[in-house]
Amino acid sequence: MFRRKHTHDHGEIDSSQQDAKVKELKLALGTLSGRSSKLCTDACLRRYLEARNWNVDKAKKMIEETLKWRATYKPEEIRWHEVAHEGETGKVSRANFRDRDGRTVLIMRPGKQNTTSAEGNIRHLVYLLENAILNLPEGQEQMSWLIDFTGFSVSTSLSVRTARDIINILQNHYPERLAVAFLYNPPRIFQAFWKVAVRYFLDPKTSQKVKFVYPNNEDSVELMRSFFDVENLPKEFGGNATLEYDHEEFSRLMAEDDLKAAKVWGFGDKPCNLANGPVGDNVALKSLPNGYLKAEVAPEPF
Structure with missing residues (x-):
């Protein structure tokens, strides 16, 4: 929100841990193509991870739901x-x-x-x-x-x-x-x-x-x-x-x-x-x- 510290279930997470989470999420999503690859930049993955308290599984599910929505709604x-x-x-x-x-x-x-x-x-x-x-x-x-x-x-x-x-x-x-x-x-x-x-x-x-x-x-x-x-x-x-x-x-x-x-x-x-x-x-x-x-x-x- 107002640049507050990122936290997850096990306490604070520093920048190196955040980078590791981004890489883990990227691997979990697999190869993306077309508009999905344009959307899922590292910055995008960070936002989804932050929204799910840096839980990779929950962030992955959230992104996949967004990709489904965007494929249908085409914003x-x-x-x-x-x-x-x-x-x-x-x-x-x-x-x-x-x-x-x-x-x-x-x-x-x-x-x-x-x-x-x-x-x-x-x-x-x-x-x-x-x-x-x-x-x-x-x-x-x-x-x-x-x-x-x-x-x-x-x-x-x-x-x-x-x-x-x-x-x-x-x-x-x-x-x-x-x-x-x-x-x-x-x-x-x-x-x-x-x-x-x-x-x-x-x-x-x-x-x-x-x-x-x-x-x-x-x-x-x-x-x-x-x-x-x-x-x-x-x-x-x-x-x-x-x-x-x-x-x-x-x-x-x-x-x-x-x-x-x-x-x-x-x-x-x-x-x-x-x-x-x-x-x-x-x-x-x-x-x-x-x-x-x-x-x-x-x-x-x-």
């Missing part, structure tokens, strides 16, 4: 034009600034929920998780989340089942990808949703990464400043920057990243309806409302 093949309608209001977007450790930041605004499709919401989030990972700097494995509860209500919240499905995907197939999630100024009505639909399904390690922060709480303010430069942090989160979402601009950026993702995963020649416009022929940009995240200050060095 790396989701393209922006397929999920763009879910993002029209900017309910989830990648920020154009990073935290103090250089991590990609996802900004979530549940009060801007615009659809009732469980699968649509899940695919949209999975797409943005993959995109956030694609944009991580070299050597960085984790991302940060900023969640703004402005406008949140029961009518805009996800169902318990959808929340559970999202949590299962995050915990089982993206282990140790989340560094910290800031729930900024959540209303009382969210407390019940948190207890019933969210916290119950979180494992202890993930739960510790979730931070409730409030603008009038001095400790909360200091916590936010320890992770972010206030000149880049939007006002909605206690900073000085202006947060705007321009859906047309964001769509253009995502279309560019789709081409980059295709090359990374080795299917650069696969047609993705991107050749004739920012989001393909299936989407008319002029019909999309405004919205990308723009912090109107100089971005932090990446």
Whole structure:
């Protein structure tokens, strides 16, 4: 989570033991090919081992389940034009600034929920998780989340089942990808949703990464400043920057990243309806409302 010590059933594990565990897991998985080999880097194996307290057998089982899921769900093949309608209001977007450790930041605004499709919401989030990972700097494995509860209500919240499905995907197939999630100024009505639909399904390690922060709480303010430069942090989160979402601009950026993702995963020649416009022929940009995240200050060095 916050770079705490790695432990397993027999106590602390040092870096040489970690390296040995990675090699052991690699041998246990056997020869991998195609996208599986691209996914299962040493860094990836470390994340799965850490998620399973450095137990090789448990980490192996976890990775194999992820490989099965990815073979069916194919998250790396989701393209922006397929999920763009879910993002029209900017309910989830990648920020154009990073935290103090250089991590990609996802900004979530549940009060801007615009659809009732469980699968649509899940695919949209999975797409943005993959995109956030694609944009991580070299050597960085984790991302940060900023969640703004402005406008949140029961009518805009996800169902318990959808929340559970999202949590299962995050915990089982993206282990140790989340560094910290800031729930900024959540209303009382969210407390019940948190207890019933969210916290119950979180494992202890993930739960510790979730931070409730409030603008009038001095400790909360200091916590936010320890992770972010206030000149880049939007006002909605206690900073000085202006947060705007321009859906047309964001769509253009995502279309560019789709081409980059295709090359990374080795299917650069696969047609993705991107050749004739920012989001393909299936989407008319002029019909999309405004919205990308723009912090109107100089971005932090990446």
